[in-house]
Amino acid sequence: MITLTVRPLERADLVPTLAWSGGPGYLGELASRLDDVERGEMAYLAVVATLPVGLGGVVFGGDAGCIMQLAVLPALQSQGVGTMLIAALEAEIAARGLARAELDVEIVNPRARALYERLGYTVIGEAAASWPQRRPDGTEYLYETTVLRMARALE
Ligand SMILES: CC(C)(COP(=O)(O)OP(=O)(O)OC[C@H]1O[C@@H](n2cnc3c(N)ncnc32)[C@H](O)[C@@H]1OP(=O)(O)O)[C@@H](O)C(=O)NCCC(=O)NCCS
Structure with a gap:
């Protein structure tokens, strides 16, 4: 069974495995979005799953x-x-x-x-x-x- 949690995206989430979301260069884009989050200009969420890997x-x-x-x-x-x-x-x-x-x-x-x-x-x-x-x-x-x-x- 997969357990899902929604929480704010964290800098620790920005690892190469996340490239599925937009390609290898996308991690830099996500990092700059987290800068926007820190300035209070936007929110960015992640759905986190626990499943056998x-x-x-x-x-x-x-x-x-x-x-x-x-x-x-x-x-x-x-x-x-x-x-x-x-x-x-x-x-x-x-x-x-x-x-x-x-x-x-x-x-x-x-x-x-x-x-x-x-x-x-x-x-x-x-x-x-x-x-x-x-x-x-x-x-x-x-x-x-x-x-x-x-x-x-x-x-
Ligand atoms: C074979 C298999 C089970 C190995 O599992 P894995 O999680 O990829 O193995 P590991 O990550 O522990 O080790 C493999 C590689 O990661 C590297 N590695 C190990 N620990 C690491 C770590 N903490 N950080 C970064 N790299 C690491 C190893 O040096 C190794 O290098 P390689 O990618 O050049 O081979 C997996 O790749 C797989 O499912 N392959 C397809 C199916 C298959 O072939 N099954 C085996 C049938 S006998």
Whole structure:
């Protein structure tokens, strides 16, 4: 469920993620509007939403937890949400008394792989994988790919 609040726009809101509202150069325009607000010449409001912006699961089995289905809202990617999510999923694995985290990354996803390597994961294998996907017209097909299995020992 999305919770919405209306409040005055603040200077702290003026981050690059806000570019959706008018393009990259728009932040300067918003800053000058906030100058107008401070002079008492206008009001400027923001609708603020709380909603999930990152999702991921972990399957417990054997001596490891396998992290799966990591996804971050595109507008908020590259700002540390994924790193925070992975740390929290690793804590779930450790809380089960398991000593290793594993995850699969598609060979065609080098950016995600680089992130996992920065977080201490190393490649331990490679396998064919497939799962059902939908085309834009709604029809389903079997997506076939190659994934790298990566793992990290938890302290
Ligand atoms: C892969 C994914 C889950 C990573 O989540 P994320 O929130 O983008 O990851 P992070 O922000 O923690 O780290 C990624 C990047 O941000 C940088 N970063 C991390 N923390 C940061 C911070 N506090 N401030 C700025 N940048 C930061 C990292 O250096 C990294 O750089 P890159 O953009 O060049 O790769 C996400 O990008 C995603 O959903 N991608 C599409 C789906 C997908 O590929 N899922 C993975 C399947 S295995």
